[in-house]
Amino acid sequence: MKVFPAIFLASLGAFALVSAPACAQDQPRGDQGEARREAQAGNIMRSGEIEARILPTMRDAEYLGFAYDSTARAYRLKFIKDGRVTYVDVDARTGRIIGRSR
Numbered sequence: 001m002k003v004f005p006a007i008f009l010a011s012l013g014a015f016a017l018v019s020a021p022a023c024a025q026d027q028p029r030g031d032q033g034e035a036r037r038e039a040q041a042g043n044i045m046r047s048g049e050i051e052a053r054i055l056p057t058m059r060d061a062e063y064l065g066f067a068y069d070s071t072a073r074a075y076r077l078k079f080i081k082d083g084r085v086t087y088v089d090v091d092a093r094t095g096r097i098i099g100r101s102r
Contacts, residue, residue: 030070031067031068031069031070032068034068034070035047035068035070035092038070038073038092043093044073044092044093045092045093045094045095047066047068047075049095050066050075050077050090050092050095051063051066051077053090053095054077054088054090054097058077058079058086058088060081061079061080061081061086062079062080062081063077063078063079064078064079064080064085065077065078066078068092072089073091073092073093074089074090074091074092074098075089075090075092076088076089076090077089077090084102085102086100086101086102087099087100087101087102088100089101
């Protein structure tokens with residue numbers, strides 16, 4: 001009879017380990033999740049809208065991607081040209097360029 005509780009507890013532990021990662025994947029983490037929630041709520045522009053505005057202005061550079069800063073509510077787009085990296089910071093609410101750094 002003591003074997004049953006041990007098997008039961010082991011099964012519960014195994015189930016918890018298997019189901020925990022699935023639950024964690026369902027919840028967006030960090031700034032990416034925050035950007036998704038804010039865009040769905042209509043508080044900021046979607047990344048595709050920002051890219052559509054900014055990429056044509058950087059046509060000579062290769063686009064490497066973006067990051068979202070939820071504190072500043074800004075996207076940082078990363079470009080490279082002739083071995084030099086350029087960051088373009090964009091206000092996520094208006095789509096206006098708020099800074100460039102090289």
